[in-house]
Amino acid sequence: xxxxxxxxxxxxxxxxxxxxxxxxxxxxxxxxxxxxxxxxxxxxxxxxxxxxxxxxxxxxxxxxxxxxxxxxxxxxxxxxxxxxxxxxxxxxxxxxxxxxxxxxxxxxxxxxxxxxxxxxxxxxxxxxxxxxxxxxxxxxxxxxxxxxxxxxxxxxxxxxxxxxxxxxxxxxxxxxxxxxxxxxxxxxxxxxxxxxxxxxxxxxxxxxxxxxxxxxxxxxxxxxxxxxxxxxxxxxxxxxxxxxxxxxxxxxxxxxxxxxxxxxxxxxxxxxxxxxxxxxxxxxxxxxxxxxxxxxxxxxxxxxxxxxxxxxxxxxxxxxxxxxxxxxxxxxxxxxxxxxxxxxxxxxxxxxxxxxxxxxxxxxxxxxxxxxxxxxxxxxxxxxxxxxxxxxxxxxxxxxxxxxxxxxxxxxxxxxxxxxxxxxxxxxxxxxxxxxxxxxx
Numbered sequence: 434x435x436x437x438x439x440x441x442x443x444x445x446x447x448x449x450x451x452x453x454x455x456x457x458x459x460x461x462x463x464x465x466x467x468x469x470x471x472x473x474x475x476x477x478x479x480x481x482x483x484x485x486x487x488x489x490x491x492x493x494x495x496x497x498x499x500x501x502x503x504x505x506x507x508x509x510x511x512x513x514x515x516x517x518x519x520x521x522x523x524x525x526x527x528x529x530x531x532x533x534x535x536x537x538x539x540x541x542x543x544x545x546x547x548x549x550x551x552x553x554x555x556x557x558x559x560x561x562x563x564x565x566x567x568x569x570x571x572x573x574x575x576x577x578x579x580x581x582x583x584x585x586x587x588x589x590x591x592x593x594x595x596x597x598x599x600x601x602x603x604x605x606x607x608x609x610x611x612x613x614x615x616x617x618x619x620x621x622x623x624x625x626x627x628x629x630x631x632x633x634x635x636x637x638x639x640x641x642x643x644x645x646x647x648x649x650x651x652x653x654x655x656x657x658x659x660x661x662x663x664x665x666x667x668x669x670x671x672x673x674x675x676x677x678x679x680x681x682x683x684x685x686x687x688x689x690x691x692x693x694x695x696x697x698x699x700x701x702x703x704x705x706x707x708x709x710x711x712x713x714x715x716x717x718x719x720x721x722x723x724x725x726x727x728x729x730x731x732x733x734x735x736x737x738x739x740x741x742x743x744x745x746x747x748x749x750x751x752x753x754x755x756x757x758x759x760x761x762x763x764x765x766x767x768x769x770x771x772x773x774x775x776x777x778x779x780x781x782x783x784x785x786x787x788x789x790x791x792x793x794x795x796x797x798x799x800x801x802x803x804x805x806x807x808x809x810x811x812x813x814x815x816x817x818x819x820x821x822x823x824x825x826x827x828x829x830x831x832x833x834x835x836x837x838x839x840x841x842x843x844x845x846x847x848x849x850x851x852x853x854x855x856x857x858x859x860x861x862x863x864x865x866x867x868x869x870x871x872x873x874x
Contacts, residue, residue, distance in 0.1 A: 468752035469494040472759060473520040475502055475742075477705070477783060478575070480776070481769035485762050493755050502526050502742075503833060509533070509540045521750040522759055527562055527741050530572045531826030534565070535867075542748040545569040547757050555765070559787035559817060562826070563743060571745070573760040576784035578699035578741035579816040580630050581722040583707060585715070586806040588617070588694045596723045603695070603726050604663050610694060611670035618687045620696035622664065623677035623843060625739050625835040630697035631660045632853070633737025633824055635728050638874075640831040640860060641823050648827060648864050651873040652850070652857035659728070661850040668847060675847045677840065678706065688713030697725070699739040700813045704783035708804060711777060722809030725816055735821040741787070764788035771798050785813050829863035 470493060474482045479499055486495035500508075502525050512518040519540065523529075533541035545553070548570065556563075556570065563572040582603075584596065592614060597603040603619070610617045620626065632639065637657035641649040651657070667673050674683050678696070687693050688706075693713065696702065700722075707713045707720055725734040744760035746753055763769055765788040771781045786792045800808045838859035843852035861871045 467492065467494055468755040470496065470522065470752065470755055470759060471520045472497050473500040473523045475500070475524055478524050478763065481763050481773045481782065484768060484773050485759055488768065495759065505529065506532060506538070509538055519747045519749040521752070522744055522746050522756040524575065524742055524744055526832045527738070527743050528826050528830065528832050529745060530563060530743055531828050532830065533745055534571055535828045540747050541571050541745045542750065542753060543569045543571055544573070544746055544757055547754050552761065555789045557789045562741065572743040573764060574787035575742040575744060575764055576701065577787050577817050578701060578738040579736040579813065579820050580634060580697050580699055580725060580739065581809065581812045581816050582695060582697050582725060583702055583720060583722050584695040585693060585719050586721055587719045597726045600663065600726045600728050604667065606694070607667040607672040611667065611672050615671070617692045617694050618674065619667070619672050619694060620698070621674035621676055621678040621683050622668070622849065623675065623840045624679065625832065626678055626698065627849065628835060629699060629737035629739035631664065632657060633821060634725060634735040635660050636735065636821055636823055638823065639857065640827050642825045642827050646868065646870055648869045648871055649874060650857050650861050650864065650871055652853040657853060658850065661853060664849050668849060675843050684713060688715065700785040701740065701783055703809055709777055717804045718806055720805055721807045722812040724812050733819060736816040736819050738820055761788065765791035767794050770794045827864070828867045829860065831860055834860050834863065
């Protein structure tokens with residue numbers, strides 16, 4: 434009897450609990466998991482990425498890692514093998530969009546399906562590098578790196594020079610420096626400087642992808658040899674350095690010594706190279722920028738690009754829209770473009786944003802900056818739409834090849850045509866390994 438009563442009361446208790454659970458106790462709704470992002474950036478983008486992580490705390494868990502741009506491909510290939518580890522969003526060099534889209538790698542997601550109509554409109558023409566032949570975007574361009582003519586207004590006045598409108602005018606200045614002002618310079622040609630400043634604007638056919646299976650590489654094309662013929666005498670006379678613009682001897686012996694008369698360079702050169710106290714440290718009130726000089730028999734003063742980084746989103750990202758939001762913050766939000774505090778004490782992004790809202794913010798910042806003798810923005814804007822479009826993303830590391838093949842040969846031989854042919858030979862082999870047919874026209 435006692436056991437029967439125990440069972441009865443137990444059943445009643447369970448029934449009561451069921452009633453309470455079904456009618457009186459309201460279950461708490463399950464909270465949505467906070468998205469998590471793994472972000473890879475380089476050092477100039479690190480302050481903005483870290484600021485974003487703080488801003489999004491409690492909404493998105495953002496883990497920021499500093500990575501050298503050159504190690505991405507090897508890391509992604511490893512992650513593909515082990516099926517884990519992919520970063521959600523990566524800042525890298527512009528050619529990465531083609532390298533990562535390669536089906537063998539498969540680590541660049543199309544983002545057109547994530548973008549709103551307003552965001553697509555804000556991409557404008559400055560993001561065309563990220564648009565594939567299928568009409569879809571596969572990256573967000575961080576910045577334009579269009580070449581302009583940076584020049585020292587004080588030295589131009591002192592030496593009686595006018596801003597050159599043509600390349601021939603620029604080379605006449607070089608000849609005069611060699612004859613009358615030895616030790617003064619028009620820049621360095623190592624790294625990718627010669628390419629972005631001279632060969633690309635000259636329409637020299639290097640890495641010109643004609644289709645998914647054919648690329649044109651021809652270092653002996655007349656639009657290449659006119660560059661080497663003009664530059665070689667001035668290299669021989671020391672007006673141009675055969676080394677790197679970042680080499681300590683050039684930074685100290687030319688930049689910091691006040692002997693840099695002009696330097697064709699990307700739009701980021703002023704904020705990132707010429708201005709900082711840790712770099713060329715050119716004093717305030719001297720620098721400005723002019724549009725690119727025009728090559729003989731040309732009607733358009735084309736630019737090249739040295740840099741112009743991109744954000745790619747991995748197809749493995751579990752929260753792709755959150756990854757896109759990070760990229761758009763970096764290129765379009767005042768808290769990064771204008772306000773972020775950099776390690777050297779400066780504020781804001783050092784580069785010309787490719788996203789239109791960010792570009793408007795950056796323009797206001799640069800126009801109001803009294804460091805420059807006159808705002809360089811007008812020259813940058815003039816050249817932003819004049820980057821020669823014959824160069825397109827390719828599936829091999831065309832950017833890295835400048836440091837691997839061109840720069841060592843130029844530093845050794847001091848012969849720029851020989852260096853260019855070394856580059857062309859190296860990239861031709863890379864292209865063929867990835868299934869391209871390499872032609873000369």
